[in-house]
Amino acid sequence: MRKQHVVLQTDFGLSDGAVSAMNGVALSVDSSLGVYNLTHEIPQHNIWEGSYRLFQTVNYWPEGTVFVSVVDPGVGTDRLSVVVKTANNQYIVTPDNGTLTHIKESVGIVEARVIDEQVNRLPNSGESYTFHGRDVYAYTGARLAAGVISYEQVGPSYEVDKLVALPLTKASYEDDVVTGNIDILDVRFGNLWTNIARDIFKEIGISYGDALEVTIENNRRHIYKNIIKFGRSFADSRLGEPILFVNSLDKIGVAINQGSFAKAYHIETGSNWKISIRKAKGIHYN
Known part of the structure; x- marks a missing residue:
């Protein structure tokens, strides 16, 4: 048995x-x-x-x-x-x-x-x-x-x-901007896990190596804004550099190579933590 x-x-x-x-x-x-x-x-x-x-x-x-x-x-x-x-x-x-x-x-x-x-x-x-x-x-x-x-x-x-359900916000795409939530942390390493599925990046033509403008807000207060590379793995960034990647659940994550993104910028999770991503025009990393 x-x-x-x-x-x-x-x-x-x-x-x-x-x-x-x-x-x-x-x-x-x-x-x-x-x-x-x-x-x-x-x-x-x-x-x-x-x-x-x-x-x-x-x-x-x-x-x-x-x-x-x-x-x-x-x-x-x-x-x-x-x-x-x-x-x-x-x-x-x-x-x-x-x-x-x-x-x-x-x-x-x-x-x-x-x-x-x-x-x-x-x-x-x-x-x-x-x-x-x-x-x-x-x-x-x-x-x-x-x-x-x-x-x-x-x-x-x-x-x-x-059954009781908590409010869920779906990721969306409009006017060249992908918007989603920071749903959870990869706690031990301080990476941010968003609710933005990899398929959305595929649909709008975002490819590995693209430079992306990333904005993070909490209750409409700007917490972070920078240009970040979309990489296949952490090897695509230098030590201490930020990187966008696809996590183990096929969602977009944000990390610092061998650092904690969450601690560095005091970022938490939940419905009030929004992330928006757009292509940074004229920039592409090899």
Whole structure:
């Protein structure tokens, strides 16, 4: 029988026993489960980043994988706990608070169910209302992955269109200018990851070696403006120079060769962080 996978994501960090407890609950359901970490370093309460990291990862796991994502500032409130089935036949166990935004938009969600906590809750945990990651999500996810319950036994069906979604802005192109958002950081290296797909550059004839005028704004306040080369890799720029590149999700990124672009210019992420790109006329790098 093929080993089933449970993948955990939280904003808990690893400095205490919370994540270990979730692992233990999953393995207590079925010790043959493969329990893995996506990340536990989501900034505290940052639902947007939790949503993006799922999008960054989900497509690279086998069908049937169960993801448990717990970024839950509303724990103990009336927010719903759900399990969704993606278009690629995977499952995500999570609070319904916006964590599914990128999956719904980019992967597709075909079905949703509300967790019935009368059935799918760790035994003897009924008086605990602050650790649903252990008592509800890890327990339900493990039971689903192990085949202890079917998807239908998670709980009642829920309309996909009613799932909470965060505002998403699509990249656009008008009057020779590509406009998008800075969606996330490549945290360790300080690179900016935008929502501008490589296909947009192809459509408008931007090629490797082109010099591009890049402007970054936060709430319409100019933060950065410069001419940057569009390169295939960091080898196309000198040490300390900025470069535009295609990241691992086929989106346009902005970096400094062996430096942190985000730290250098104090750049953050989210709907208020806009980037615009246009060809710098008369300049092309070999």
